[in-house]
Amino acid sequence: xxxxxxxxxxxxxxxxxxxxxxxxxxxxxxxxxxxxxxxxxxxxxxxxxxxxxxxxxxxxxxxxxxxxxxxxxxxxxxxxxxxxxxxxxxxxxxxxxxxxxxxxxxxxxxxxxxxxxxxxxxxxxxxxxxxxxxxxxxxxxxxxxxxxxxxxxxxxxxxxxxxxxxxxxxxxxxxxxxxxxxxxxxxxxxxxxxxxxxxxxxxxxxxxxxxxxxxxxxxxxxxxxxxxxxxxxxxxxxxxxxxxxxxxxxxxxxxxxxxxxxxxxxxxxxxxxxxxxxxxxxxxxxxxxxxxxxxxxxxxxxxxxxxxxxxxxxxxxxxxxxxxxxxxxxxxxxxxxxxxxxxxxxxxxxxx
Ligand code: SF4
Numbered sequence: 001x002x003x004x005x006x007x008x009x010x011x012x013x014x015x016x017x018x019x020x021x022x023x024x025x026x027x028x029x030x031x032x033x034x035x036x037x038x039x040x041x042x043x044x045x046x047x048x049x050x051x052x053x054x055x056x057x058x059x060x061x062x063x064x065x066x067x068x069x070x071x072x073x074x075x076x077x078x079x080x081x082x083x084x085x086x087x088x089x090x091x092x093x094x095x096x097x098x099x100x101x102x103x104x105x106x107x108x109x110x111x112x113x114x115x116x117x118x119x120x121x122x123x124x125x126x127x128x129x130x131x132x133x134x135x136x137x138x139x140x141x142x143x144x145x146x147x148x149x150x151x152x153x154x155x156x157x158x159x160x161x162x163x164x165x166x167x168x169x170x171x172x173x174x175x176x177x178x179x180x181x182x183x184x185x186x187x188x189x190x191x192x193x194x195x196x197x198x199x200x201x202x203x204x205x206x207x208x209x210x211x212x213x214x215x216x217x218x219x220x221x222x223x224x225x226x227x228x229x230x231x232x233x234x235x236x237x238x239x240x241x242x243x244x245x246x247x248x249x250x251x252x253x254x255x256x257x258x259x260x261x262x263x264x265x266x267x268x269x270x271x272x273x274x275x276x277x278x279x280x281x282x283x284x285x286x287x288x289x290x291x292x293x294x295x296x297x298x299x300x301x302x303x304x305x306x307x308x309x310x311x312x313x314x315x316x317x318x319x320x321x322x323x324x325x326x327x328x329x330x331x332x333x334x335x336x337x338x339x340x341x342x343x344x345x346x347x348x349x350x351x352x
Contacts, residue, residue, distance in 0.1 A: 004210060005173050005174045006176075007209075007210060008153070008174045008207055008210050009174055009175070009176040009183055011206045011207055011209075011210070012183065012186045012187065012190065012206055012207060013029075013176070013179055013182060013183060013186060014206065015186065015190070015206035016029050016182055016183075016185065016186035016189065017029045017030065019189065020182075020185065020186070020189060021051075021189050021192070021193070023042075023051065024055060024058055024059065025038045025039065025041070025042035025058055026185065029182050030179075030182065033133060033134050033135070033136065034133075034134065035134070036109040036130055036134040036135070037067060037068045037071075037109070038062070039129065039130050039133045039134040040068075040098075040109065040122075040126065040130050040134070041058065041061060041062070041095075042054065042058055043125075043126050043129045043130065043133075044091055044094070044095055044126060045057055045058055045061075045086065045091075047088065047091060047125070047126075047143075048087070048088055048295075049086060049087065049088070051192070053086065054086075057082075057083070057085075057086050060082060061082065064082065067107065068099050068102050068103065068107055068109070069103050069107045071095070071096070071099040072096075072099040072100045072102065072103035072107075073103070074096070076093075076096060076259055077250070077259070077261075077331075079092055079095070079096055080092055080093075080259050080260050080261075080331060081261065081329075081330070081331025082331070083095075083331075084260065084331035084332060084333055084334075084337075085333075085334060085337070087333075087334065088295075089256075089257050089258065089259075089260060089333060090258070093121070093253075093258060093259060094120065094121025094122070095121065097120040097121045098119045098120055098121045098122050101119050101120050102119065109130065109134070111131070111135040111137070112131060112135070112137060113127050113128050113131035113132075113137055113139040114127075116130055116131055125141065125142070125143060127139075128140060128141045128142075128184075129141045129143075129184060132180040132181045132183075132184045133181035133184060133185065134181070135181075136179075136180060136181055137180060138175055138176070138177050138180045139175075139180060139184075140168065140171050140172045140175045140184075141171075141184035141187070141188075142164075142167065142168055142171050143188060143191075144191075145187065145188050145190075145191025145192055145195075146171060146184075146187045146188060146191060147160075147164070147167050147222055148191050148195060148197060148221070148222055149187055149190055149191045149195045149207075150167045150170050150171045150174075150187075151163065151167055151213065151221040151222035151223075152195060152200070152211060152212075152213030152214070152218045152221040152222075153170070153174075153207060153210065153211050153212065153213060154166075154170045154212055154213070155212035155213040155216050155221065156170065156221065156222065156223075157221070157223050158223065159222075159223040159224065159225050160222055160223065160224060160225055161225065163222060163223060167222070171187075190205070190206075190207070195218070197219075198219065199219075200218045200219065202214045202218060230293070230296065230297050230298050231296075231297045231298070232297065232298050232299075232300065233268060233297050233298070233299045233300070234268065234299070234300050234301075234302070235265055235266055235267075235268025235269070235299060235300075235301050235302070236265060236266040236268070236278070236301065236302045236303075236304050237262075237263040237264070237265045237266075237290075237301050237302075237303055237304070237336065237339050238263060238264045238265065238266075238278050238279055238280075238284075238304050238306065239263060239287060239303060239304065239305045239306065239339070239340075239343040240264070240279070240280065240306040240311070240314070241306070241324075241343075242311055242321065244323060244324050244325070245321035245322055245323050245324060246263075246321070246322055246324060246327070246340070246343075247263075247264065247279075247314060247319050247320075247321060247322075248261050248262065248263065248264075248319055248320055248321075248322045248330060248332075249261070249262060249263070249264045249318060249319040249320075250262075250319070255269060255270060256269040256270075256294075257269070257333045257335070260331065260332070260333050260336075261322075261330050261331055261332060262332060262333065262336045263332075263336050263339055263340070264278075264279045264319065265301075266278070268299070268301070278304060278306070279314060279318075280306060280308060280310050280311075280313055280314065281308075281310070282308050282310075283306055283307050283308020283309070283310070284304045284305065284306055284307075284308075285304070285305050285307060286302060286303070286304060286305075287303040287304065287305040287342060287343055287346060288302075288303055288342050289301065289302050289303070290303060290335065290338045290339045290342060292334070292335045292338065299335070301335065301339060303339050303342050303343060305343065305346070324344070327340060327344075
């Protein structure tokens, strides 16, 4: 490590010793690391999700499944329902696949970045984070916060995503051989609290002396690619109600929101735009539109309300009647929870 890289890592670790965020999945700076299970679980939950949103889910999962073996033995549907509301549901399916692979090797996580990457559903980022934080390996952890700090620190002006190569190389340069886990968490904290995406607080920054981006206008880094408008999709979801219960289905195990309980829909997620065929003929009225934004597209989901009487035609093995007064326990993903709220609001409008 050259002298300037050494200065950066020392300054950052000294700052972390004094300023580390206290988070439920962490050990204080310089103390023995937390269980690999906790590090892994928190890192999977934190992908594209805020610390504030993850906190209650992390506590709920640990209380219900205190070890990786407990999680491996859980029912898929219970885990999917417990994950509901956290978004990016493929993570929950990957979580189970990985827990089961760890259980198959006796419940112990492998200790190196390379071996961790061989576990199913455990990507390069998570492998590096677990290796560094739980096992102290000198692995380089680059999430969106770290990417921003490094791009600014070295004024890397190649636009993303091409600029990621240079960012990773610089991040590797400044990762110290000792305390790699604390260093990774310090970078994350600096990005989250000081080198924020808007209005970075350079006056409080422990790296200000070494920072090239600060002198060039920090906010222009990392350089973003030109924005492309998200495609707009359309679909329908169906609200079928009987005696205080609503008809819910389980989505297929693969594909969007796979394995989650949901309202029946017209297949918009598989085909792009749904084709408007409801599970029962006739008797439908529009209940309004739910707008929802996914990572790669925006969706207008039209809610259709059934007022026909042909309920015996619903195949018993295709879904279940779920009591409306326990709908919050169904684990509906956010899109369908919004649709359910829209349907229930119409009860209130009718004074029911
Ligand atoms: Fe970020 Fe400013 Fe610190 Fe540079 S000096 S790393 S731009 S907060």
